[in-house]
Amino acid sequence: DTAVSQTPKYLVTQMGNDKSIKCEQNLGHDTMYWYKQDSKKFLKIMFSYNNKELIINETVPNRFSPKSPDKAHLNLHINSLELGDSAVYFCASSPGQGNTGELFFGEGSRLTVL
Amino acid sequence: GENVEQHPSTLSVQEGDSAVIKCTYSDSASNYFPWYKQELGKRPQLIIDIRSNVGEKKDQRIAVTLNKTAKHFSLHITETQPEDSAVYFCAASKSYQLIWGAGTKLIIKP
Numbered sequence: 683d684t685a686v687s688q689t690p691k692y693l694v695t696q697m698g699n700d701k702s703i704k705c706e707q708n709l710g711h712d713t714m715y716w717y718k719q720d721s722k723k724f725l726k727i728m729f730s731y732n733n734k735e736l737i738i739n740e741t742v743p744n745r746f747s748p749k750s751p752d753k754a755h756l757n758l759h760i761n762s763l764e765l766g767d768s769a770v771y772f773c774a775s776s777p778g779q780g781n782t783g784e785l786f787f788g789e790g791s792r793l794t795v796l
Numbered sequence: 797g798e799n800v801e802q803h804p805s806t807l808s809v810q811e812g813d814s815a816v817i818k819c820t821y822s823d824s825a826s827n828y829f830p831w832y833k834q835e836l837g838k839r840p841q842l843i844i845d846i847r848s849n850v851g852e853k854k855d856q857r858i859a860v861t862l863n864k865t866a867k868h869f870s871l872h873i874t875e876t877q878p879e880d881s882a883v884y885f886c887a888a889s890k891s892y893q894l895i896w897g898a899g900t901k902l903i904i905k906p
Contacts, residue, residue: 723883725840725896738893772839779892784830787839 685709688773688788695763696796702759703791705773711786713737713779714756716748717772719790725772731756732779760793768795798823800888802897810905815876817900819886820868826888826895829869831860834899835882843884844871876904 688705695701707714715738716728729748730738736748745761760767773788799822809815819829830845846853846860846869853860859872869888873880881904886897 723834723899723901725885725899727893727896730893732892782828784842784845785832785840785894787841789839 686773686775686786686788688771688791690791691789692792692794694794694796697763697765699763700759700761701763701793702757703771703773703793704755704757705788706755707773707775707786708754709775709777709786711775711777712753713776714750714753715774715776715785716756716758717774717787719770719772721769729756729758730779737779763793763795765795768793798826798888798890798893798895800886800895800897802886802900804900805898806901806903808903808905809876811876811878813876815873815880815902817871817884817886817902818868819870819888819897820866821888821895822867823888823890824864824867825890828889829860829862830887830894831871832885832887833882834885840885873902876902878904878906880904 686707713732715730718726728742731750734750747759750756770790770792772790774785776785802819827848832840833843834840857874862869883899885899887894
């Protein structure tokens with residue numbers, strides 16, 4: 683059983699398009715995250731939700747909109763895609779916030795914007 | 797706010813030798829310090845963590861040391877093996893947010 687699953691694994695799209703990435707966790711965790719990892723491998727936090735409530739919203743263009751319909755799901759919608767959005771997007775979950783324990787990552791969704 | 801610096805950015809060691817990766821943090825209130833390993837094309841995974849009430853923690857060939865006075869912590873890998881090749885990330889947290897280091901690419905030479 684996959685603990686944190688995200689779909690799709692690969693996305694190739696044209697500039698200006700809109701795309702969504704879905705994430706689901708079956709660990710019963712309260713907190714979910716979206717991270718962006720660019721070609722230099724730096725892990726940048728984008729959003730964090732705790733029990734469906736947004737608790738971290740880093741400096742991310744408002745073209746990125748997270749949605750958490752329930753605490754097991756956190757989806758990411760991106761409008762008007764730009765070349766610089768090309769990256770691997772990781773969903774993750776944890777039992778609590780920040781310093782409370784292990785982050786469990788999904789396999790990542792590689793987004794390529796042409 | 798918290799800042800985490802990680803060194804070196806790339807580390808190349810001979811198989812069987814030890815590897816040490818160091819991180820410094822700025823906020824003395826930080827109390828949780830995990831290390832994640834990311835193999836090529838895979839997800840980051842926790843390999844070891846330490847809390848501020850402990851100075852050292854070991855798990856087989858991996859150990860982490862914490863110096864709260866100097867505000868730095870280190871990952872030690874002994875008897876390195878080819879499967880240790882990966883990018884390693886340190887992080888620090890005092891509350892709801894983890895602050896990440898920039899990562900160290902560890903290369904194990906045969």
